[in-house]
Amino acid sequence: MNQEVFRDENIKKILEKVRTIWALDIADSLMGWDIEVLMPQEGATERGVARAELQALSQSILKSKELKNLVDEAEKNMEKLNDYEKGLIRVLKRRMKIATAIPEEILKEYVKTTSEATIQWRIARSKSEYGIFKPYLEKIVDLMRKFAEYLGYEEHPYDALLDLHEEGFRTRDADKMFNILEPGIRRIFSRVQREGVYKSKHELEDMEYNVEDMKNLNLEILKILEYPLGVRSRFDVSTHPFTTSIGIRDVRITTRYEGKDFKRSMYSTIHEYGHALYELQIDERLSGTILATGVSGGIHESQSRFWENIIGRSRVFAEAIYPTIKKHLKFVEKYTPEEIYYYFNTVKPSLIRVDADEVTYNLHILLRYKLEKSMITGELKMDELPEVWNTEIEKLLGIRPKKDSEGVLQDIHWSSGLGSFCNYTIGNVVAAQILNHIKREINFENQIAKLDFKPIREYLKNKIHIWGSVYEPKELLKRSFNEEMNPEHLLKYLEEKYLKG
Ligand code: MG
Numbered sequence: 287m288n289q290e291v292f293r294d295e296n297i298k299k300i301l302e303k304v305r306t307i308w309a310l311d312i313a314d315s316l317m318g319w320d321i322e323v324l325m326p327q328e329g330a331t332e333r334g335v336a337r338a339e340l341q342a343l344s345q346s347i348l349k350s351k352e353l354k355n356l357v358d359e360a361e362k363n364m365e366k367l368n369d370y371e372k373g374l375i376r377v378l379k380r381r382m383k384i385a386t387a388i389p390e391e392i393l394k395e396y397v398k399t400t401s402e403a404t405i406q407w408r409i410a411r412s413k414s415e416y417g418i419f420k421p422y423l424e425k426i427v428d429l430m431r432k433f434a435e436y437l438g439y440e441e442h443p444y445d446a447l448l449d450l451h452e453e454g455f456r457t458r459d460a461d462k463m464f465n466i467l468e469p470g471i472r473r474i475f476s477r478v479q480r481e482g483v484y485k486s487k488h489e490l491e492d493m494e495y496n497v498e499d500m501k502n503l504n505l506e507i508l509k510i511l512e513y514p515l516g517v518r519s520r521f522d523v524s525t526h527p528f529t530t531s532i533g534i535r536d537v538r539i540t541t542r543y544e545g546k547d548f549k550r551s552m553y554s555t556i557h558e559y560g561h562a563l564y565e566l567q568i569d570e571r572l573s574g575t576i577l578a579t580g581v582s583g584g585i586h587e588s589q590s591r592f593w594e595n596i597i598g599r600s601r602v603f604a605e606a607i608y609p610t611i612k613k614h615l616k617f618v619e620k621y622t623p624e625e626i627y628y629y630f631n632t633v634k635p636s637l638i639r640v641d642a643d644e645v646t647y648n649l650h651i652l653l654r655y656k657l658e659k660s661m662i663t664g665e666l667k668m669d670e671l672p673e674v675w676n677t678e679i680e681k682l683l684g685i686r687p688k689k690d691s692e693g694v695l696q697d698i699h700w701s702s703g704l705g706s707f708c709n710y711t712i713g714n715v716v717a718a719q720i721l722n723h724i725k726r727e728i729n730f731e732n733q734i735a736k737l738d739f740k741p742i743r744e745y746l747k748n749k750i751h752i753w754g755s756v757y758e759p760k761e762l763l764k765r766s767f768n769e770e771m772n773p774e775h776l777l778k779y780l781e782e783k784y785l786k787g
Pocket residue numbers: 557561587590
């Protein structure tokens with residue numbers, strides 16, 4: 287099946303070897319999905335051991351002399367290779383580097399520390415006591431410094447960590463991105479608050495729903511979006527919604543039901559649909575290879591946020607989906623589509639990142655980015671962290687946490703390392719950038735109004751999805767939009783929606 291895109295003899299030999307890695311990836315994804323959706327509580331220990339065994343097997347292939355020789359051989363003739371073949375070498379070398387750079391004992395220490403840290407973080411958060419988590423975070427930051435040294439970097443140790451989550455993305459790029467976003471967002475946010483068109487609260491946020499009705503609403507929305515439920519995908523429930531790809535023809539999403547504030551469940555569903563669509567629309571010819579997955583966390587997040595925010599929270603979507611919502615949730619009848627739109631888009635300074643709106647969300651990421659950068663260099667001491675957090679969030683949003691669980695302990699991310707937060711802002715930036723370009727080629731709002739998303743799906747497929755991991759993120763954007771990542775589009779989007787809408 288891969289013959290069409292993979293022709294070189296050396297590459298074919300590499301693909302043979304790599305197919306095992308791909309299969310182990312698939313097994314790991316399925317086991318991970320099962321942990322969140324089906325596994326009984328006590329299965330955790332054995333499952334952990336089984337996953338670690340499979341991962342070690344995958345690592346041993348990545349570290350093998352045989353594979354290295356094949357890759358070296360292929361690299362001698364890079365100019366003869368096509369883009370798919372070059373992409374395979376790029377992705378493989380990246381994984382080989384990560385597998386070989388970090389010594390086994392450090393990796394073991396990392397696995398041990400982070401699994402303990404995750405448990406301790408939960409305890410610390412429930413008691414709102416940073417002191418419980420602090421010793422683990424100290425160890426993790428120390429390990430992250432070691433990771434950076436082993437992986438190598440040119441300018442800043444944090445570069446090495448960013449690169450693990452977003453290939454090619456550097457501290458320099460993050461600084462540039464936030465230097466543009468911060469003043470712009472602050473200006474927009476203060477005007478939104480002053481003008482008061484977008485409210486900080488809506489009574490529907492407290493309105494309880496029947497879970498069965500909500501589920502039917504989510505299912506109908508997925509049907510409208512033409513999610514291939516049961517054919518190539520599933521829809522389940524988990525504590526934290528997520529998407530897993532178990533191959534191009536088996537992509538699964540989950541959502542959650544909190545019992546009130548229906549937009550939360552609805553937007554979780556639409557968000558994960560965006561992730562799933564990316565995986566579902568990858569070129570079938572890449573099936574069975576390690577290129578058959580989204581290229582990076584940031585690009586992946588751009589897809590989920592494009593559907594959740596750019597489409598899902600738009601005025602035209604709110605109007606178009608209103609009858610569907612009303613059909614399943616009777617209490618919505620007493621509100622106009624216009625009121626529903628404002629319910630979808632409340633804007634307020636929030637202490638909690640996951641509750642933040644489109645306007646303030648990236649300020650939460652900016653805070654984490656600044657803190658992580660100075661944790662890595664050692665400028666920020668772990669003793670000072672909660673106080674610095676509180677001071678900085680107050681500078682950004684004008685509100686101050688009263689306890690650690692509203693501040694430094696709110697996210698699970700630091701119990702597994704540093705470097706992942708920027709992906710969320712990259713996602714928002716790229717989503718707004720895609721909006722700018724898609725509008726030039728199709729009648730975007732008109733399609734949403736008709737709830738006919740085919741041209742939008744096709745556009746995203748051709749520009750992003752079909753390529754899987756063939757091109758690295760920066761090159762993908764350049765090829766598809768003839769433009770580098772540009773945060774100005776996000777500011778323009780927020781301005782048009784929140785100041786002129
Ligand atoms: Mg996501």
